[in-house]
Amino acid sequence: MSKIKIATDWLAGCAGCHMSLLDIDERIVKLLESVEFTSSPVTDLKHPPEDGVTIGILEGAVCNTHNVEVAKEMRKRCQILIAIGDCATFGGVPAMRNLVGTQEALKRAYIETESVVGGLIPGSSELGEPLDTVTGVDKVVKVDVFIPGCPPSADALFFALSELLAGRTPVILPPEYLKYD
Amino acid sequence: MSQVIVTIDNIEVKVRPGTTILAAAKEAGIDIPTLCNHRALSPTGACRVCVVEVEGQRTLQAACVFPVAEGMKIKTDSDRVVKARKLVLDMIFAERNHFCPFCEASGDCELQNLGYRYGIDHWAYETYLKPYPIDATRQFFLMDHNRCILCGRCIRACDELVGNHTLGLRQRGTRSMVGADTDTPFGESTCISCGTCLQVCPTGAIFDGRSSYMGREVQTEHIKSTCSQCSIGCGIEIATRGGNVLRVKGDWDAEVNKGLLCKKGRFEKLHDGRKRVEVPLLRQGGGLQAVSWDQALKATAERVKESDAEGVGVLTSSNATNEALYMLSALTREMKVTNIGLLNGVSPGLSGIRRGALADIAKGDVILAVGADPVRNQPVASFLIKRAVDKGARLIVVDDADNDLSCLATMKFGVPDVGRAVDVAARAENTVVIYGERVPSSAVGTLETLRQRAVFIALEPGVNTQAAVAFGLKNGFKSSAVKTLFVLFGEEQWDGMDVKLGEIGEDAFVTVVSSYISPLTDRADVVLPMAIWSERSGTLTNVEGRVQKVRAAVYPEGEAKPDWEIISLLAGMLGKKFDESPDKISDRAIEALKGGGIHRE
Missing domain, CATH: 3.40.228.10 (Dimethylsulfoxide Reductase, domain 2)
Structure with a gap:
């Protein structure tokens, strides 16, 4: 039997959820018997294979047009999309920007910060355009499984993957794995 | 009394007519989730989390307000009910900021717990966009309107429990806000900072400034005790972590206050900025020097032994336990000391009432x-x-x-x-x-x-005044004759007390048992460090004559000792032995109070 392919990526996140994924420790050896990690921020392959993967995992909120692109590409190339962490599920810390507004936040960060002299808000066609509202991934693409937590525990992530590998859907997180902080 | 039989989730339960579905379900051992409902407050049915299916009723009904009737059949956990509750939660989460990681209440939040219970793993609707203000105009606690779910518990607590009517709801729809006196910053309003709203708030909307982010309920230890800020004797629950007092709550089960507390009892005693007396001090070569307990007690005992009974004066604060007052009274009687005073006034004795x-x-x-x-x-x-x-x-x-x-x-x-x-x-x-x-x-x-x-x-003014009077610790103190003065000062504030420094003779030998440094301790020849309210165990008598337990929540600061232990040690130096165990001393003190007609069961 060929291995189940998994691709992961991060949007506006802190990498903490990926760290939590690595925190499944030696269980990853067992996991690797049945899955293959393809693209991820920590592997050489940066885009999910064009012929698709079974499971796509996204961390981080949708903050700019680049995030939207990455999310859409992942959605197109995976069968089951998992949003992990508070940013991907709720908007999280990046969504605090919504409370002041994007332009206001950019101004504060790049121009009005006390240490800045002659500040400039970055603007380049190579950069994603900041969105007016930061949202969770599900406001941009359809998400199949949500695992909130800041970060979600390694146990919660391992539980969800194990359920999917066993063919049990929908994944219902038991209360001990559901947490918002 | 007539009873009705209702069936809740196929369990038959017999209750009085008029009982709410929520109360009937509780009787049947069925847990219906609630949010705006609170045991001490009248139900309003505001949040709709407790909705249930009642056979024959077209719509779902709020269990907290819907009364049962004979033969009623209720489903508390049907698909329809669960779907409705999830919808309610999704809508509450969609309004304002209910993002947990940077919320003070995370871990102790009733909304969060419901989110977990109903598997809310993402937000069904658009997220919060509009910031609401935070009111930090009060000294001790804050209100973050972003976390408010408009359940109205705080408003009901202010109305029904405190009778202060400061809080209300203003505006309507998404602009609804809890406000004080129509629209006044809390700090400038008629709010009396009793913190009852803080105690009933189910989310992180109202939170304590001093203890915020310092420990969730499960990370803290909880000790039930009795407040010693006045003579009412409210039941309190002291939350500690790592040997520090974090916060104080009113004990909902306490008969005296049923959860209520005031500004003094909840906040002010935790914000006492005075410097503690940490070690026994003895005047040597003009200045106060740190000495051992033994040295300090011996100095006082020797001086007392040298004096004749008329030259000895005793002053006591009413903020002392029954045990300490009982022992002090027994000791003064034994030594025939009669110049005894209480640091606060008492109400007049009325007879035959x-x-x-x-x-x-x-x-x-x-x-x-x-x-x-x-x-x-x-x-x-x-x-x-x-x-x-x-x-x-x-x-x-x-x-x-x-x-x-x-x-x-x-x-x-x-x-x-x-x-x-x-x-x-x-x-x-x-x-x-x-x-x-x-x-x-x-x-x-x-x-x-x-x-x-x-x-x-x-x-009664003071704290344990009833007991002090019952033990005869108020004979009309005269400072002029005093050559040796013993003051059980405890935690008293140094302002306008009966004892005026000028009136105590220059050559008088003054021993002060005190928790804090004050002009009195500066004048003293011996200073004995006393444990404060959170560090001592014993009993207190309130205005009703109710004897209530005080329990130590943390260890005393420095070498401080509880009041009764200090008196007991001093008595030992003076050749009088009390019972060894504090419990026995307690029993004797309570027995003496009963004899004086003070303590009532």
Whole structure:
């Protein structure tokens, strides 16, 4: 039997959820018997294979047009999309920007910060355009499984993957794995 | 009494008609989730989390307000119910900021717990966009409107429990806000900072400044004790972590206060900025030097032994346990010391009266407050009075001094007119007389004429004043004759106390048992460090004569010891042995109080 392919990526996140994924420790050896990690921020392959993967995992909120692109590409190339962490599920810390507004936040960060002299808000066609509202991934693409937590525990992530590998859907997180902080 | 039989989730339960579905379900052992409902508050059915399916009813009904009827069939966990509850939660989460990681209440939040219970793993609707203000104008606690779910618990607590009516809801729809006095910053409003709203808030909307982010309920230890800030004796729950007191809550199960606390009892005692006395101090070569307990006690004991009984004076704070006061009283009797004083006044003794409990205030149709200002001195008693006034009781205030109850009074008289007040009170069915230290002896006889028809509550100044008086620790202290002075000062504030430094002779030998540094400890020859309210165990007697347990929540600071232990050690040095175990001393003290007619079961 060929291995189940998994691709992961991060949007506006802190990498903490990926760290939590690595925190499944030696269980990853067992996991690797049945899955293959393809693209991820920590592997050489940066885009999910064009012929698709079974499971796509996204961390981080949708903050700019680049995030939207990455999310859409992942959605197109995976069968089951998992949003992990508070940013991907709720908007999280990046969504605090919504409370002041994007332009206001950019101004504060790049121009009005006390240490800045002659500040400039970055603007380049190579950069994603900041969105007016930061949202969770599900406001941009359809998400199949949500695992909130800041970060979600390694146990919660391992539980969800194990359920999917066993063919049990929908994944219902038991209360001990559901947490918002 | 007639009963109705209802079926909840196929369990038959027999309850009184008029019982709410929520209460009936509880009886049947079925847990219906709630959010706006609170055990101490009247139900309003605001949040709709407790909706259930009632057979024959077109729509789902809020269990907290819907009364049961004979033969009613109720489903509390059907698919329809669960779907409705999830919808309600999704909508609550969609409004304002309910993002947990940076919320103070995370881990102790009732909304969060419901989110977990119903598997809310993402937000079904658009996320929060509009920031709401944070009101930090009060000294001790804050309100973050972003976390508010408009359940109205705080508003009901302010109305129903405290009777202060400061909080209300203003605006409508998404612009609804909890506000004080229509629209006034809390710090400038009529808010009295009792913190009852803080205690009932289910989310992180109202939170304590001092202890925020310092420990969730499960990470803290909880010790039930009795507040020693005034003579009411409210039940408290002290939350500690790592040997530090984090916060104090009113104990909902306490009979005296049923969860209520005031600003003093909840906040001020945790913000005491005075410097502690940490080690025993002895005056040597002009200055106070740190010495061992043994040295300090020996210095005092030797001096006391040298003095004749007339030259010894004893002053005590009423903020001492029954045990300490009992032992101090026994010790002074043994040593024939009679120059004894209490650091606060007492209310006059009325004879032949029926002494009431604080709960009687609610039953009164006329409340006669004479020479007492509970708003300032025993705030929780004033809450009970305000509640009675809200329910229609007439308040008559008799006082010559400025009295904060006056604004609620139907009538107000000066003390010389106490007779007129008594005439009015005599016409009522249930009169409750509340009196304090400002009742002059001339008014005593007039008040006593109400003895047939009224219950009396003496709002004693100080803390354990009833016990101190019962133990005879108030014989009229004269500072002029004192050569050796012993002051059990405890946690008293140094302001306007009976003991004036100038009147104590220059050559008098002064021993002060104190928790804090003050001009009195500076004058002292021996200073013995005393444990404060959170560090001592024992019992206190409240205004009702109720003897309640005080439990140490943390270890004393430095080398400080509890009051009764200090007296016990000193007594040992003076050749008098008390029972070894504190429990036995407690028993003796309580026995003595019973003998004095103070303690009532």
